Amino acid sequence: GDQVEQSPSALSLHEGTGSALRCNFTTTMRAVQWFQQNSRGSLINLFYLASGTKENGRLKSTFNSKESYSTLHIRDAQLEDSGTYFCAAGNYKYVFGAGTRLKVIA
Amino acid sequence: AQTIHQWPVAEIKAVGSPLSLGCTIKGKSSPNLYWYWQATGGTLQQLFYSITVGQVESVVQLNLSASRPKDDQFILSTEKLLLSHSGFYLCAWSLDETEVFFGKGTRLTVV
Numbered sequence: 001g002d003q004v005e006q007s008p009s010a011l012s013l014h015e016g017t018g019s020a021l022r023c024n025f026t027t028t029m030r031a032v033q034w035f036q037q038n039s040r041g042s043l044i045n046l047f048y049l050a051s052g053t054k055e056n057g058r059l060k061s062t063f064n065s066k067e068s069y070s071t072l073h074i075r076d077a078q079l080e081d082s083g084t085y086f087c088a089a090g091n092y093k094y095v096f097g098a099g100t101r102l103k104v105i106a
Numbered sequence: 107a108q109t110i111h112q113w114p115v116a117e118i119k120a121v122g123s124p125l126s127l128g129c130t131i132k133g134k135s136s137p138n139l140y141w142y143w144q145a146t147g148g149t150l151q152q153l154f155y156s157i158t159v160g161q162v163e164s165v166v167q168l169n170l171s172a173s174r175p176k177d178d179q180f181i182l183s184t185e186k187l188l189l190s191h192s193g194f195y196l197c198a199w200s201l202d203e204t205e206v207f208f209g210k211g212t213r214l215t216v217v
Contacts (some may be wrong), residue, residue, distance in 0.1 A: 033206060041144075041194050041211050048205040086150065093165055094140065094206060096150040 003027075006087055006097025013104050018058075018075035021100045023087035025068040032063045032070040032089040037099075039083065046072070046085075077104045109133060112197050112209040119187050119216055127182040127212050129197030137199040139180040140206065141172055144194040156180060192216045 003026040013019055023032065034046040047054050049063040049070065058078075063070040070087055082104045088096045111130045119125060131137050141153040143166075152165045154172035162172045169188060173181045180197055197209040 030203065035208075041196075041213070043196065043208040045205065045207060088150070088206070093155070094152055096152075098149045 004087060004089060004095045004097040006100060008100055009098060010101045011103070013074070013077040013081075013102065015078060015104060015106055016076055018073065018077060020074075021072040021085055021087075023070045023089075023097050025070075025089055028065065028068060029089035030065075032061075032087055034061055034070070034072050035086045035088065036081075037084040037086060043086075074102075077102075079104050079106060110197060110199055110207060110209040112195075112212050114212055115210070116213040117215070119214065121189055121216055122186050125182075125184050125187050125191070125214070127195055127197075127214075129180040129182075129209060131178045131180075131199045134199065134201065136177060137201060138203075139174060140198040140200075141180065141182050142196040142198060142208075143168065144196065146193065148193075150196065153182070187216045189216050 005024045007022050011019055031050040033048050035043045036046055037043050047061040049061055051063055051065055053062045058075050060073045082102055085100045085102060086096050088094050109132045113128045139156045142150045143153050144150045154162050154164055156162045156174040159174055159177050162174055170182060170184045192215050194211050194213050196211045198206050200206040
């Protein structure tokens, strides 16, 4: 079945720094979504991409459907960015990556 | 604006007891509806999806069932809970195969 490989599994960032998360897909995906899950469990929609790049504040995401991967870049990390980040893709059978646990340190 | 409401917020249930979780979507007609399950510290696993009233497709067998009795309502249930059913249950909606939006979830503890 469709698989989504997400990396890294965990990440620590000092405030003000940045990094990138990545998802690789084993099959061609039509679109990808990125979510942040907060401490209460709520999933916050960050991006929905069918192709190309989108940017929102300190976050930027790219989806390369031909090479089957997507990235999420975080810059100038803040404490409130801490949480678990998931990518997900598919059609009706939406497959999630395993998640990246991000901890932002003061 | 579209709103998605899940109930209850949390449940503690005994092994072998029945369960019914609900989800209502307001503000959109004929949405696609989904149930997801998340073990503590784990990723999200899609359980069911529904494209229209009365039709539900199973993605993973976990001794659970789902029904869509109304266009805006999605129910997850079982007659006998197992310990392995503990976790976080999330309902979601989308229009066709586009962006998916999630409810706030129900935290289930089976004891």
